[in-house]
Amino acid sequence: MGIVLGDNQYGKAEVRVVRLDRDGERHAVTDLNVSTTLSGDLADTHLTGANDKVLATDTQKNTVFAFARDGIGEIEDFGLRLARHFVATQPSIHRARVAIERFPWARLDVGGVPAAHSFARSAEGTRLAVVHHDGERSWVTGGIRDLTVLNSTDSEFWGFPRDRYTTLAETKDRILATAVAASWRFGRTEDVDWAGAYTTARAALLTAFADTYSYSLQQTLYAMGARVLEHVPEIVEVRLSLPNKHHFLSDLSAFGLDNPDEVYYAADRPYGLIEGTVLRDDAPEPGLAWS
Numbered sequence: 001m002g003i004v005l006g007d008n009q010y011g012k013a014e015v016r017v018v019r020l021d022r023d024g025e026r027h028a029v030t031d032l033n034v035s036t037t038l039s040g041d042l043a044d045t046h047l048t049g050a051n052d053k054v055l056a057t058d059t060q061k062n063t064v065f066a067f068a069r070d071g072i073g074e075i076e077d078f079g080l081r082l083a084r085h086f087v088a089t090q091p092s093i094h095r096a097r098v099a100i101e102r103f104p105w106a107r108l109d110v111g112g113v114p115a116a117h118s119f120a121r122s123a124e125g126t127r128l129a130v131v132h133h134d135g136e137r138s139w140v141t142g143g144i145r146d147l148t149v150l151n152s153t154d155s156e157f158w159g160f161p162r163d164r165y166t167t168l169a170e171t172k173d174r175i176l177a178t179a180v181a182a183s184w185r186f187g188r189t190e191d192v193d194w195a196g197a198y199t200t201a202r203a204a205l206l207t208a209f210a211d212t213y214s215y216s217l218q219q220t221l222y223a224m225g226a227r228v229l230e231h232v233p234e235i236v237e238v239r240l241s242l243p244n245k246h247h248f249l250s251d252l253s254a255f256g257l258d259n260p261d262e263v264y265y266a267a268d269r270p271y272g273l274i275e276g277t278v279l280r281d282d283a284p285e286p287g288l289a290w291s
């Protein structure tokens with residue numbers, strides 16, 4: 001019986017870097033959580049402890065801050081710059097993955113005037129990017145998480161099987177709420193308007209959620225993914241993870257009160273978790289590119 005080293009990777013997780021862009025009095029905030037993951041010719045450190053091929057995770061962290069000094073720009077580009085740097089400059093490193101979350105700060109409005117240097121964390125969703133680079137090719141996924149949305153009607157759920165354990169009542173009118181987590185795979189990495197793709201994809205998710213008359217969250221999921229593909233040509237595949245944030249009508253009869261679909265209990269767990277992929281039928285193979 002022999003023992004061998006299998007797949008391995010290492011990096012610095014969750015580097016929190018905040019950059020201010022100062023345009024005179026007017027500032028802009030870029031607030032990121034960056035995780036770098038490297039792999040390659042790293043057997044020695046595992047087998048003998050020789051570290052001559054190990055770019056320290058501390059160095060990886062420092063690189064994130066140093067690159068931020070030159071400006072961050074779109075997170076997909078920032079990730080590409082970092083991933084390519086690690087592979088290009090370290091002979092032992094053959095693959096790099098850089099995952100970035102961008103937390104949303106909205107400029108405050110003070111008496112109808114946009115504030116120069118005051119912001120509030122907003123609920124518009126956390127923007128995501130994951131970049132892979134293998135020395136020759138790069139792959140990029142974008143995405144969003146924590147985009148919480150609710151439809152107060154135009155949602156039904158009925159027609160499901162009833163077995164001896166089924167208690168759920170059929171409904172022709174319910175609240176449909178979810179916290180959207182989506183990631184989308186780009187078919188190319190050159191000449192992509194990352195900011196425009198993000199804005200359009202986010203808007204597509206929201207409008208499809210709002211204007212789809214829903215018979216299930218699964219149906220809404222498909223509509224949302226398809227809408228992104230219809231509006232952003234560079235995106236070839238969308239993966240969605242949608243928790244069904246159940247709202248149960250509160251039974252007020254013990255108090256002699258009726259409840260004409262007005263008072264709900266928002267349960268936080270358990271929750272249905274509806275997940276799916278919507279893609280172009282001619283989407284290229286993903287390569288290294290996912291999550």
Ligand SMILES: O=c1[nH]c(=O)c2[nH]c(=O)[nH]c2[nH]1
Nearest residue numbers: 157168215216217218244272
């Ligand atoms: O949209 C829904 N899909 C389900 O699969 C499901 N299951 C459930 O209990 N409620 C719902 N709602």
